[in-house]
Amino acid sequence: MKRPQTQVAVLQAADAQEDRRIDEVADEADCKPEAATRAAFELEADGLLTVTEETVSHYELTEEGERYVRESLPEQDLYAAATDAGAKEGPVQMGQVIGASGLEGAAVDIALSNYARKAYGEIDSGEITANPDADPGADPEMLALEAVADGRVDDADADALDQLERRGLVDVREETVRSVRLTDDGVTALMEGVEVAETVDQLTPELLTSGEWEDVEFTEYNVEADAEDVRHGKEHILRQTANRVKDTLVGMGFQEMEGPHADAQFWINDCLFMPQDHPARTHWDQFALERPDEIRDLPEDLVERVRSAHREGVGPDGEGYHSPWTEDVARGMDLRGHTTSLSMRYLSGHQVGDLEPPQRYFSVEKVYRNDTLDPTHLLEFFQIEGWVMAEDLSVRDLMGTFTEFYEQFGITDIEFKPHYNPYTEPSFELFGTHPETGEIVEVGNSGIFRDEVLTPLGVECDVMAWGLSLERLLMLMYGFEDIRDVHGTLCDLELLRETEVMH
Incomplete structure (x- = not known):
């Protein structure tokens, strides 16, 4: 032979x-x-x-995983501090426990998101309890981390290893x-x-x-033989969907907006007629910058008109808030909590000059909020911002725009619910049905800008506007139940590799 x-x-x-x-x-x-x-x-x-x-x-342990092996998991530190504060006997103030735990920054959110999941205790209305029966010393995830560090992976709990991979504490090849x-x-x-x-x-x-x-x-060639599996890079499904959203809106006659991620509270909140003592403007909801801590240039005439709208209102029947308003607060620099700051820059003429109706603009950009991490909330996510400037707009125009937009993605069951916003009237939220769980998922917020917003900007016609979540759109399109599977430190790489992109 x-x-x-x-x-x-x-x-x-x-x-x-x-x-x-x-x-x-x-x-x-x-x-x-x-x-x-x-x-x-x-x-x-x-x-x-x-x-x-x-x-x-x-x-293999990641850098974060190696640190936790040397020290401890954030949720273990939180449980120890809660126990020392007497949380086994009854609820104690969460702020007190967090301060005593020594946790800072992202570690606080990590600890809070895993504390209840592991039944270490409960967190509710700013208070925390500690489960007397919990045993952080036998935490399966900590034991699995130690097993990986010692080369004893076979001794580790499989579910704990999966969770460590989701948390980004181990890399799996x-x-x-x-x-x-x-x-x-x-x-x-x-x-x-x-x-x-x-x-x-x-x-x-x-x-x-x-x-x-x-x-x-x-030489004979076996064309049916398995080829080597090459894990090459590809465009992230979130970016693919963002580009598809952009193409859809351009096809509907919109132009794209651009602007800074870090901006003055003036553009982020004040122009939107949000009072300066509004809870959403505190550090509990926004991220403030330390350097620079304020913006240098603001249009003086616009600042005065916005101040007047807040203090005295707009028009003969305007009331305003009669609450403190200072330019120092307006100049404070934050990471934008919504891309409506771009809309304010464009509508005021500050970004591209004065605009004459009709106009349609949009953006699909990242925003930042100090939220608690859960299946539908992240500290940073993508917002689909849009607005239409024209004469005699109505809520039916707004609803029709949403119907046309979501139909492009195969979503035909959008529902609307009246809502309150400081900056729009009337206002309503949008909801869709999750294809896997059947649960109702909020996907956005919208309305027609109030006179208190438009008059200081110099806009004399109607403007309907919205802010939609790109990640929630993915949930309705692909059936994702946790947006942390899609991006962030806990994303599921295998899920992203195997998910077929919809067109």
Whole structure:
């Protein structure tokens, strides 16, 4: 029997009594693993070898995971502080416990989101309790972290390992390991003798012109053999959907807005007729900048008109808020909590000059809020901002725009509920039905801007506006139940790789 050289070498390196890994066989056969794999599949097709596969997971601690192994998990620190504060006997103030725990920044949100999940206690209305029966010392996730650190992954709880991967505390690399074993026919072939055949794997001009191609033996190719799994990069599903949203809105006649992520409270809140003592303007809801802590330039005439709207109101029947309003607060720099700051810049003429109706503008940009992490809330997410400036707009125009927009994504069950906003009247929220759970999911907020917003900006016609969540749109399109699966430190990479993009 004659065989190509690589096949002969693989046959001779294989064993009839046990499986041998293909990389070991390749080393002994003095060839590359991919060449040995190809030869093994060709031999399997002829019944001389069997090829088996198994997926092996390799776990490695991330930098954050290594820190927790040295110290402790944030939720363990929170439980210890809550216990010291007497939370086992009854509720105590959460602020007091967080301060005593030493947790800061993102660690606070991590601790809070995992505290209740692990039944360490309950968090409600700013108070926290500690479950007397909880045992943080036996936390399965901490034990799994230690097992990974010590190379004892087989001893770790599988569910805990999955959770650690979701939290970004371990990186998991999966490897497909192939092994080969001689069949009875393979043993017989070796006993009878297998010779190396002179083969070529490429038809060259020289072979054609010389006529030698008639006398050589060409290497056989198995077109059904598995190719190496290459995990190449691809565009994130969130970005793909954002681009699709942009294309849809451009197709509906809208132009795209641009503007800063960090902006003055004046553009973020004051122009929207949100009083300066509104709870949503505190550090509990927004992220303030330390450097720079205020904006340099604001249009003085617009600042005065906005101040007047807040203090005295607009028009003969205007009331205003009669609450404190200072330019110092308006100049404070924050990360924008909504992209309506862009709308204020454009409608005022500050960004691209004065606009004459009709006009349609949109943006699909990131915003930042100091929310508690849960399946529908993140600290940063994408908002689909949009507005239409025209004469005699009505709520029916707004509802019709949403109906047309969401139908482009296969969503036809949008519902509306009246709502209150400081900056729009009338206002309403939008809801859709989750395709997997059947639950009603809020997807956005909208309304027609009040005179107290438009008059200081110098706009003399109607403007209808909205802010929609891109992540919630994905939930309705793909059935995601937790937006943390899509992006962030807990995202599910396998889910993103395997999800088929909808068009």
